[in-house]
Amino acid sequence: MLLIKHKKNQASKVAGNRLLISVTVVGSAGPIRFVVNEGEPVAAVIDTALKSYAREGRLPVLGSNYNDFVLCCPVVGTEALNPWETVGSFGVRNFMLCKKPGEDGKPVAVEMPRKSFGSWKTWFNKSLNLKVSSH
Template structure:
């Protein structure tokens, strides 16, 4: 009898978790249910949509690339966007904007990748690399 009840309660998508996400500057946490196999990036997207739908302040926007998800219990490092939300075994998180210097580094990396894909035929790129002006 006990085995049949356990089989009925198992979800084919994996276990589901009630998670709580605090947003810096907001009045209280956002709570919703997710599959433990869901990616962190998807959880950030869901949190931003829920936050906007509830009309909370401050207004955050909807670009998931501008935010990082932290777990205060695990340390100061942000979770990777490709991790599963259930991989750490915790249910309380903090959603924060990316620091400005991280956004600049990502933009620089994207520009460098784009310039590599175009090749070195641009005389402006060659000129900027070859001329170095020093200030006294």
């Protein structure tokens, strides 16, 4: 029992510090929060953020290719972070996930899927069909 406990302590020291980070996706309602290792590369954080975003069923739908996105740190600067740098090297915990700019240099817009509610006539007819119970 002592040997197993000792191995667990060594594994946690090798893994490094763990950080709770917030990743705000441009066009989404709020940030995604998850725990990462301090030495984890930025590309892995982007991948984890996209998987968490999809698992939560958030909109707009982004896709799963982490090469189409960049991670920015508003506190450090507006430039995209290098995908091979470690996330703990910046000293911050709040990041922003954006689509990579298109070939013309303009940022790619994230489109929201629209829900179709029909015409106003359909809504009106449905509202008239509501049964109101009388006393």
